[in-house]
Amino acid sequence: MNDIEISQAATAAPITEIADQLGLSADQIEPYGAVKAKIKLPVAGEVGDSKLILVTSINPTPAGEGKSTVTVGLGDALKRRGKKVAIALREPSLGPVMGMKGGATGGGYAQVIPMEDINLHFTGDMHALTEAHDTLSALIDNHIQQGNELNIDPRQVTWKRVIDINDRALRQTVIGLGGRTSGVPRQDGFDITVASELMAILCLSKDLGDLKERIKRIVIGYTYDKEPVTVADLKVAGAITLLLKDAIKPNLVQTLEHTPAIIHGGPFANIAHGCNSVLATQTALKLADYAVTEGGFGADLGGEKFMDIKTPVLGKTPNAVVVVATVRALKYNGGVDKKSLETENLAALAAGSVNLKRHVQSMKRYGVPVLVAVNRFTTDTDAEIDQLLAYIKDELGVPAFDTTVWANGGGGALDLADAVVEATQQPSDFVPLYAPDDDLVTKMTKIVQDIYGGRDVELEPKAKRQLKTFVKHGWDKLPVCMAKTQYSLSDNAKQLGAPTDFTIHVREFVPKLGAGFIVALTGNVLTMPGLPKHPAALNMDIDADGTITGLF
Known part of the structure; x- marks a missing residue:
């Protein structure tokens, strides 16, 4: 069976039973039908000694490599070992669902359900963000x-519109x-909803x-005198916030094995910060002994x-990091x-394994125990798996596990779960990559050199002009969110493996003061993706009984 057929054949537990696993009473949740709910805020309790496990990965192929599948499978495996666990994931965007990448609910027998609802409209969070x-x-x-009381220069309005679907025709518009x-004519454009600053704000x-x-701190543009204009200046922060009064509440669902899963927020990691909400992760930590979460791409x-x-906003650093690798992505x-x-x-597997080495080294840089989960595909051969596991053990010196969660659910990651529990007991000395008072160029250079393995950062003329403005307004010490292709460590999607001595080219900055960071747009990365020649939507259908097919 394929993913959706496995999901449709499953029997979900009532959401009240899932809430009960976490110690949530019926009056602490707001059911959205029988198997979905919002968790009311605030959630009482302290994080205490709860363990945080971050699941990340190597650079993927364009088809994706199953990081969410491993995250779900690991959570199920920990539950099988008798641990009180909660999984915290991002919400899927309709862009990749209808486009090329597919959904974001895991796969096979390591899924969160109901997968159709989660991948489509779920509890309406994406729509609320788009409307807000x-x-x-407007x-x-x-x-x-x-009358333009604030003297806003229409040519310097930086707040674009958004829609939660890949629509390249809307990248540049005239309104x-x-x-x-019919308003004042000006140039405008659309980003995808998951790249919106409101999405980042909701998640932080x-x-x-x-x-x-x-929301008050959002910069929407500049005056004719080149001074920033904020939402506070417009006096509409209350109106925007009230549109998000329900969207801010984390969503509770379950895995196929009835493990609690908190799914909330969905920023892309290539053009946004790529993590589910702080509230979702905090809730998982407060209600469970082990919180398994992920970082996108x-x-x-x-x-x-x-x-x-x-991490600085969450106030908790990971106790262990799992890097997901696949034979196919390393061959790619x-x-x-x-x-x-x-x-x-x-031979290709050996050549591509340097990519895994770079990612393991970059995560070890933070002083946290690192493990590798090899997500086995049905086409992987034993010889390939054995070679990769030996490389990880002998060359990288970290624990590695052959995981089969797609086929076996939590049973395919029991050894990984045991090692993760052991790793979380080890002492860790988290070391941030950069100091808060480092300037933007210093922060970007440290990311390029210590994480990507590159040499330098080069600012294009527009970025240089913007940096002068940021210094003037005191924004040049904010954290930086690098918007970069997911397929390469460099800003060139075709430069695979583990390139060195390369330069990251920053063409433009986007100040996101509400989120609390500056976005650096590198290479040719786009904040509004396009659909492929054969979008996944062409394979989707629904019959007269409401049964959906072709959704993955």
């Missing part, structure tokens, strides 16, 4: 139309056409009050951003074409 974001856009243009009653807010204060993106952007990094990844190729 675009409400702010209020900005209305302010300009109705306000149609005469005096500690409560409703913090959410509103962060590879350790160079979601892993680094978890450590340097999320070793030069094998995507269409030939199912053919045994030990």
Whole structure:
């Protein structure tokens, strides 16, 4: 059976039973039907000695490599070992669901359910974020139309609109056409919802009050005198916040093995900070002894951003890091074409394994115990698995495990779970990558050299001009969120393996003061993806009985 058929054949436990596992009473949740719920805030309790496990990965192939599947399987395995565990994941975006990558609920027998609901509209969080974001856009243009008391320069409005689907035709737009009653004409554009600053703010807010204060700090553009204009200046922070009053509450669902899963927030890791919400992770830590969470894409993106952007807000550092690797992705990094990844190729596997080495080294840099989970695909040969496990043991010196969670659920990661428990008992001395008072260029250089393995950072003219503005306004010491291709350690998607001596090119900065960081757009990365020639949507259907097919 494929993923959706496995999900549809499963019998879900009532969400009240899942809540009960975590010690949540019926009046602490808001059911969305029988098998989904919102968790009411605040959730009482302290993190205490609860263990935090971060799951990250190597650079993927364009098809993805099952990091969420391993995260779910590891959580199920810990539960099988008698541990009180909660999984914390991101919410899927319709962009990749309808496009190329597919959903984000795991796969095979290591899934969160109901997968159709989670991958489609779930509890409406994505829609609330989209509407809140675009409400702010409408209020900005209305302010300009109705006299422009704040002296906003229409040419310097930086707040784009958003939609939660890949739509390249909306990257650059012109609005306000149609005469005096239709607004002031200006250039605009759309980002995908998961790249929105509101998404980042939602995922980094500690409560409703913090959410509103962060929204106040959003810079929407500049005046004719080149001074920043914020949401506080527009006096609409309350209106935007109230549209997110339910979206800020974490969502509770379950795995196929009835392990509690908290799914909340969904920023992409290549163009945003790539981590589920602080509230979701804190809730998992408060209610369980082991919280298993993930950082999107590879350790160079979601892993680094978890450590340097999320951890300071969370107030808790990981007790262990699991790096997911696959034979197919390493062969891809070793030069094998995507269409030939199912053919045994030990030489390519050896050549591409340097990519895993770089990611293991970068995570060890933080002073946290690191393990490797080899996510086995059905086309992997025993010779390939044996070679990779030997390389990890002999060359990298970290524990490695052949995991079969897609086929066997939690039973395919029991050895990994045992090692993770042991690793979380080890002393760790977390060392941040950079100091808070380092300037932006210093922070980016440390990321490039210590995480990517590169040499330097080069700012293009626009980025240099912006940096001068940031210094003027005191923004140059904020954390940096690198927007970079997920397929390479460099900013060139075709530069695979573990390149060295390369330069990261920053073409533009985006100040996100509400989120509390500066986004650095590198290479040709886009904040509005496009659909592939054969989008996944072409394979999807629903029959008269409401049964969905083709959703993965």
